[in-house]
Amino acid sequence: MAELSSSLLYAAFIIYFIATAVFAVALTVKKSDEATTMNKWGRWGYILSIIGFISQLGYFITRWIASGHAPVSNLFEFTTFFGMMMVLGFIVIYAIYRLNVLGVFAMPVALLVIAYASMFPREIEPLIPALQSNWLKIHVTTAALGEGILAISFVAGLIYLIATINQSKGSKKTGWLEFVLYTLLSTLGFILVSLYFGLTDYQATFNWINENETEAELVYELPAIAGPHEGELLTEDKFGPLFEAPSWMEGIDAPKKLNTFIWSLLSGGMLYGLLRLLLRKRLGAALQPLLKNINTELVDEISYRSVAIGFPVFTLGALVFAMIWAQEAWTRFWGWDPKEVWALITFLFYAAYLHLRLTRDWHGERSAWLCVLGFVIIMFNLIAVNLVIAGLHSYA
Amino acid sequence: MDKIKCECGHLNPYGTILCESCGKPIQEEADHQLLNMRYEGTARRSQTYNTNFVDKTWNFFSSVKVGVWLIVITLIASAIGTIFPQQMYIPQNVNPAAHYENEYGVLGEIYYLLGFHNLYSSWWFVLLLGLIGVSITVASIDRGIPLYRSLKNQRVTKHENFLKRQRMFGTTKRPEDEEQFIEEAIFRLKEKRYKVRREGNNILAEKGRFSRWGPYVNHVGLIIFLLGAMLRIVPGMYIDEDMWVREGETKAVKGTDREYYLKHEQFVLETYDPKEERYSDALNRVGGTVVKNYQSDVVLYKADKKLPGAKPELTEVKEYPIQVNRPLQFDGFSVYQVDYRQEMSEMSFQLQNKETEDAIGEFTVDLQNPKNEYDLGDGNKVILRNYYPDFYFDKERNQPATRTNVPNNPAFIFNMITPETPDGEIAFIGIRQNLDPSGENQYKIAFNGVDTEFITGLTVNRDYTLPIIFVGGIIFMIGVVQGLYWNHRRIWLKLNEEEVWVAAHTNKNWHGIKREVDDVTSKLQLNPAIDQQEKKKER
Ligand code: HEM
Numbered sequence: 001m002a003e004l005s006s007s008l009l010y011a012a013f014i015i016y017f018i019a020t021a022v023f024a025v026a027l028t029v030k031k032s033d034e035a036t037t038m039n040k041w042g043r044w045g046y047i048l049s050i051i052g053f054i055s056q057l058g059y060f061i062t063r064w065i066a067s068g069h070a071p072v073s074n075l076f077e078f079t080t081f082f083g084m085m086m087v088l089g090f091i092v093i094y095a096i097y098r099l100n101v102l103g104v105f106a107m108p109v110a111l112l113v114i115a116y117a118s119m120f121p122r123e124i125e126p127l128i129p130a131l132q133s134n135w136l137k138i139h140v141t142t143a144a145l146g147e148g149i150l151a152i153s154f155v156a157g158l159i160y161l162i163a164t165i166n167q168s169k170g171s172k173k174t175g176w177l178e179f180v181l182y183t184l185l186s187t188l189g190f191i192l193v194s195l196y197f198g199l200t201d202y203q204a205t206f207n208w209i210n211e212n213e214t215e216a217e218l219v220y221e222l223p224a225i226a227g228p229h230e231g232e233l234l235t236e237d238k239f240g241p242l243f244e245a246p247s248w249m250e251g252i253d254a255p256k257k258l259n260t261f262i263w264s265l266l267s268g269g270m271l272y273g274l275l276r277l278l279l280r281k282r283l284g285a286a287l288q289p290l291l292k293n294i295n296t297e298l299v300d301e302i303s304y305r306s307v308a309i310g311f312p313v314f315t316l317g318a319l320v321f322a323m324i325w326a327q328e329a330w331t332r333f334w335g336w337d338p339k340e341v342w343a344l345i346t347f348l349f350y351a352a353y354l355h356l357r358l359t360r361d362w363h364g365e366r367s368a369w370l371c372v373l374g375f376v377i378i379m380f381n382l383i384a385v386n387l388v389i390a391g392l393h394s395y396a
Numbered sequence: 397m398d399k400i401k402c403e404c405g406h407l408n409p410y411g412t413i414l415c416e417s418c419g420k421p422i423q424e425e426a427d428h429q430l431l432n433m434r435y436e437g438t439a440r441r442s443q444t445y446n447t448n449f450v451d452k453t454w455n456f457f458s459s460v461k462v463g464v465w466l467i468v469i470t471l472i473a474s475a476i477g478t479i480f481p482q483q484m485y486i487p488q489n490v491n492p493a494a495h496y497e498n499e500y501g502v503l504g505e506i507y508y509l510l511g512f513h514n515l516y517s518s519w520w521f522v523l524l525l526g527l528i529g530v531s532i533t534v535a536s537i538d539r540g541i542p543l544y545r546s547l548k549n550q551r552v553t554k555h556e557n558f559l560k561r562q563r564m565f566g567t568t569k570r571p572e573d574e575e576q577f578i579e580e581a582i583f584r585l586k587e588k589r590y591k592v593r594r595e596g597n598n599i600l601a602e603k604g605r606f607s608r609w610g611p612y613v614n615h616v617g618l619i620i621f622l623l624g625a626m627l628r629i630v631p632g633m634y635i636d637e638d639m640w641v642r643e644g645e646t647k648a649v650k651g652t653d654r655e656y657y658l659k660h661e662q663f664v665l666e667t668y669d670p671k672e673e674r675y676s677d678a679l680n681r682v683g684g685t686v687v688k689n690y691q692s693d694v695v696l697y698k699a700d701k702k703l704p705g706a707k708p709e710l711t712e713v714k715e716y717p718i719q720v721n722r723p724l725q726f727d728g729f730s731v732y733q734v735d736y737r738q739e740m741s742e743m744s745f746q747l748q749n750k751e752t753e754d755a756i757g758e759f760t761v762d763l764q765n766p767k768n769e770y771d772l773g774d775g776n777k778v779i780l781r782n783y784y785p786d787f788y789f790d791k792e793r794n795q796p797a798t799r800t801n802v803p804n805n806p807a808f809i810f811n812m813i814t815p816e817t818p819d820g821e822i823a824f825i826g827i828r829q830n831l832d833p834s835g836e837n838q839y840k841i842a843f844n845g846v847d848t849e850f851i852t853g854l855t856v857n858r859d860y861t862l863p864i865i866f867v868g869g870i871i872f873m874i875g876v877v878q879g880l881y882w883n884h885r886r887i888w889l890k891l892n893e894e895e896v897w898v899a900a901h902t903n904k905n906w907h908g909i910k911r912e913v914d915d916v917t918s919k920l921q922l923n924p925a926i927d928q929q930e931k932k933k934e935r
Pocket of ligand 1: 337348351354355359413443458459460461462463466517528529531535536539607608610614615618693875876878879880909
């Protein structure tokens, strides 16, 4: 069952990939009118997305059966599920607006998220007592669905920015846009680097004093750029470290995480540099012509609409259900745990967005930047809070 | 201030921009501009008066700009609170000032000095939440009431100037058969599930008006939620107590004023079997045991009317296994499994002849309630002279001492009395220590075994604010869904001497109403209504 489950996930991944390509073709269809809304290619892209989604749903169900509990209980499972909910969000929004360009950007972002997820340990884990609750499933799945729909607003916002920002000369705006694209590339870089060193079975072991002040071994799966503080390399003939992680970094295996982070930034930088060399212009400028036919007003509305649909779902899942569960598991519905606080921050951020948009006419570009920022907050809560700020929720 | 009489006859409050009834612009702007339809051009207090202090305060809180700033400041403050752990999440037995400095250096020190280690209960954070509450209330009253008036008073026949200056507007030559046209128009609009009203040659089709109340409903929910949360400071509304109960012990449940008692029968601790196949990979990677379940089997008792000083009479209420996620609930209280500890409960010893190591007798010391004397028969007995549950050697005073009353490191001074040594011999016994202070003892005490027991950590909680908070949350959710999943759409049709006019307005999601209007106009063979805002942009 567990094997079937991973095959289904793998299949979903490939199907999403093909769907992206099909959507991209749909965008290049000559007749300008047809290119933006549903055409033959677009319909196929959509159908493929749904098939991929069903396959991933199969992964989810089979893994549930195999593990005996809803597979949303560690970082791999949750992040995969988040990617799946992004696809669902896309399926819903596409059904309303039928805009192919949305698929060209939404599916790759979902792919990145799922690939990123599979870099975490993938074994089926037993549930600790605190997680043995029906409210866990309800809370986590609803929150992820809300975040998935909100992510579509990021995708639409990004499309809007690429399509409309003046690329004739460099500016602060083009700079920030490049930065957003670079961040996406860093995720890709991280995945590629991890895959490469994973396939070659790279391992370097250090001896160090860990966060509990005890001597321990730390195994790096990537060459150590940043080694543990006062660590000693035990494996022979291995690279590095170039420098040591500062001693104040807290949390489980902090130096290793720092090292991974540096690898992501570097590999992202290399990918970015390579693309710049090939294209000989800013990535935003290179992408813009592909989007010349799209109806930016519509894209703007989609970005807002995804927030309008996602916000209540997110609130229900990440705050209301979370509070009910916390009341049951931790004796209080609210405890200012970092993860809780970041859910609140996300909530407040989108509330501010809605007010600015609905009562102060923040449309178009400003609204799009906010959607991008909102996604940054969501990803921060998903990744950084789990990996860096240790709290009750930290899975890893 | 005087009311304003519109040419249609309707009396509008002072400050009105568009007549509540016919929509005629009262405060004339440039004729060709689109109307600002926000809040239907009603007279809002904040837009009308701005002279005295009350007005100014009102206008301040009514402003969405101020509201958004408050939200953003709260958001940033909340984020700052997660940079380092709050005080409640650091170890409780350390000095916080030193802890923040040692763990996080200068930044930690500053963090502590600024009071950020208790950020969420600081006066200014609570004040921020309060200001948001005030702002929500004022802003909602300022807009909600006039909006309600206006939507209730709106009539079907609108002023021409109102229609022409809607964002979506189109004109077509008048059809031949007026009556048939209007009938068909009504049919088409109803097909799209509009509520249609007719006044002569005018039609108003409307749907989703209730969604306009969404923001007000959700804000009411938020206010109830905030008020509920604040009620916690009222004494008696909120009880939250920790208690530790050892196995076999019966204790009054804290916070119940000795009305309820709990007996901790037995503690159960289960771990996952590393051989369980599906989890074996993960368990091997973690390399330790993973707890599957911990639970306290308890019996809940109710005490009868208590006489001061008398032992209460206990009647059993129920037996219950308290697990994480499954609190015991009774009479508004919930008792949660939150923690556990394992402690030594009993130690047994043997009195021996020092040379031959022959056993003379055995005895067991209950570490919670040690006896003074253990009679071993035949004139042998052991007297417990001193007991140090948590032993350490106090160097200053040069004598043994105990840190706490918890038997973490028990040590004893015994006096051994036998027929041969009627005056007694002193022995000092501790973990891995067996001292003979005089050096001339004939007898000794040997360690024979130890028993441990579980102590369960429970939290008793009663929170009367929960229902209020819950109701607030539900109302909030209803309001948000109502406002964000529906929208308020109106289409006006007017037949005048020469033309048919179509105008449309929605409070959001223009894409949707455009599709509907396009569909209706094409079926009625009218010219499409034009988005005048887009047209303006193109120019
Ligand atoms: C965290 C606190 C808040 C939340 C979660 C919240 C939520 C919302 C939401 C979701 C909407 C859009 C509803 C819709 O269009 O259906 C809205 C609208 C609105 N909110 Fe808030 N709000 C908050 C605080 C405030 C504050 C502090 C103000 C004070 C200025 C305010 C004033 C308004 C106004 C004027 C509207 C528009 C009403 C309308 O379009 O008729 N809100 N609020």
